[in-house]
Amino acid sequence: MLATLVRLTGDLQLAEDAVQDATxxxxxxxxxxxxxAEPRAWLTLTxxxxxxDLLRRxxxxxxxxxxxxxxxxxxxxxxxxxxxxxxxxxxxHPALAHETQVALALKVLCGLSVDEIAxxxxxxxxxxxxxxxxxRQKIARARIxxxxxxxxxxPDRLRGxxxxxxxxxxxxxxxxxxxxxxxxxxAVRLTRLLRELMPGEPSVLxxxxxxxxxxxxxxxxxxxxxxxxxxxxxxRTRWRPDLVxxxxxxxxxxxxxxxxxxxxxxxxxxxxxxxxxxxTWADTDWAAVVSWYDVLLTVAGTPVVALNRAAAVAxxxxxxxxxxxxxxxxGLERYPLWHASRAELLTRLGDRAGARRAWDxxxxxxxxxxxxxxxRRRAEVCRK
Amino acid sequence: xxxxxxxxxxxxxxWTRPEFDQETKDYAEFGQAAAAILRGGAALYQTATATTxxxxxxxxxxxxxxxxxxxxxxxxxTGFYLLECSDLDEAVKVAATIPGAWDGAxxxxxxxxxxx
Numbered sequence: 001m002l003a004t005l006v007r008l009t010g011d012l013q014l015a016e017d018a019v020q021d022a023t024x025x026x027x028x029x030x031x032x033x034x035x036x037a038e039p040r041a042w043l044t045l046t047x048x049x050x051x052x053d054l055l056r057r058x059x060x061x062x063x064x065x066x067x068x069x070x071x072x073x074x075x076x077x078x079x080x081x082x083x084x085x086x087x088x089x090x091x092x093h094p095a096l097a098h099e100t101q102v103a104l105a106l107k108v109l110c111g112l113s114v115d116e117i118a119x120x121x122x123x124x125x126x127x128x129x130x131x132x133x134x135x136r137q138k139i140a141r142a143r144i145x146x147x148x149x150x151x152x153x154x155p156d157r158l159r160g161x162x163x164x165x166x167x168x169x170x171x172x173x174x175x176x177x178x179x180x181x182x183x184x185x186x187a188v189r190l191t192r193l194l195r196e197l198m199p200g201e202p203s204v205l206x207x208x209x210x211x212x213x214x215x216x217x218x219x220x221x222x223x224x225x226x227x228x229x230x231x232x233x234x235x236r237t238r239w240r241p242d243l244v245x246x247x248x249x250x251x252x253x254x255x256x257x258x259x260x261x262x263x264x265x266x267x268x269x270x271x272x273x274x275x276x277x278x279x280t281w282a283d284t285d286w287a288a289v290v291s292w293y294d295v296l297l298t299v300a301g302t303p304v305v306a307l308n309r310a311a312a313v314a315x316x317x318x319x320x321x322x323x324x325x326x327x328x329x330x331g332l333e334r335y336p337l338w339h340a341s342r343a344e345l346l347t348r349l350g351d352r353a354g355a356r357r358a359w360d361x362x363x364x365x366x367x368x369x370x371x372x373x374x375x376r377r378r379a380e381v382c383r384k
Numbered sequence: 385x386x387x388x389x390x391x392x393x394x395x396x397x398x399w400t401r402p403e404f405d406q407e408t409k410d411y412a413e414f415g416q417a418a419a420a421i422l423r424g425g426a427a428l429y430q431t432a433t434a435t436t437x438x439x440x441x442x443x444x445x446x447x448x449x450x451x452x453x454x455x456x457x458x459x460x461x462t463g464f465y466l467l468e469c470s471d472l473d474e475a476v477k478v479a480a481t482i483p484g485a486w487d488g489a490x491x492x493x494x495x496x497x498x499x500x
Contacts, residue, residue, distance in 0.1 A: 095472055142494045143386050145471040 003083035022047035202258035206265030209250035213272035216243035264300035286316035319348040394488030396460035425465035
């Protein structure tokens, strides 16, 4: 509804105010008069009237234009979808800072409160409120347009949108910190919207696949005490077969549609698919996983990708080869998981003193308490 | 239609010197290509020619001048345009064709419309 109002008024702040007023009015009226037959249409209409009132009060802007806009189409699923897409591209406009894009998407597309966003993005609420206000002002004053970019601009703009949606997903899908299923569901919903806009776009197929294959593990990722469970130890019967099935199908389509230049999201999803297809950790096709990491390194090479590849090498070729691969990764001396990987491989090689030193190095680095606690548990398991 | 100031930050040099003929030509080409939406603009002499003016004690107070620009930065304000564009996307597209953006930066700022 907010997305529709933004299209009608062309003003994010105004649309937000109008929707909020309409919601308050509904809270007053509906318990007394009963819920209208078409609650959505009622809310949209009420919000539009409110927007017109607000515009008249400002009188600087043409209220007539908003009045003239047809509102009856605003309940058609297609219009709702298009309005949401427009707003998504506005929120992810490259003229806005990346952290602002995510915050704005959470606010206007996912309906989170400022406090909830501040908590999700680990920013003080006052800072977040200021950031959102500045973003709304910039959209209005610099006239960031509300529209889905033209076809020739889409590939460029899509990259930023996908990065923001994926960040939204990972904020909710954090395997160590607090899980926020609402963010995961919103990210998946927005990715599906993008797929409707660009049905054959490999990176959209890949991102959706990656999200579904990761989300399929949601229930298996915590033990009864709420502690995170590593992929190797998860009860795979608790993975959701429907999401695994859809994800694998999407990976296939994504690969078919990107035969020449591998897409980073499709490749990451292919790695997730290797895990999803394996009945157990030991039965994983590690040769395939290592190959996919090799491909990923060519299109989106980072030290962390190299570290993950090294972990797969350890499973394929044994701990000595894995350790050599881990130690060949440069630039992760300040990354606790690099030390943790070394520690676990040293344990498997029987070097208890070396492992202890590596654990100490991992735990001495600054990191979130939840992550440190998990590393301590892993260190404990190694010591036994 | 909204207007945008395109503030050009680039090398702090004397653009009238013959070694910058190519740049001058590039700017002339930009001026022609963007003529339909240009509402004004100017190239500026280097910051060594700048004088910064302050009035101490507010309006009517002592005029204090300093030799040089208001802020010393590596890239200096060397010119500006006033553009009339439908939205930020169009303004950014135009700004990217200003030669100053190719080896410096162009700051695009919306102009306040006081409705006058």
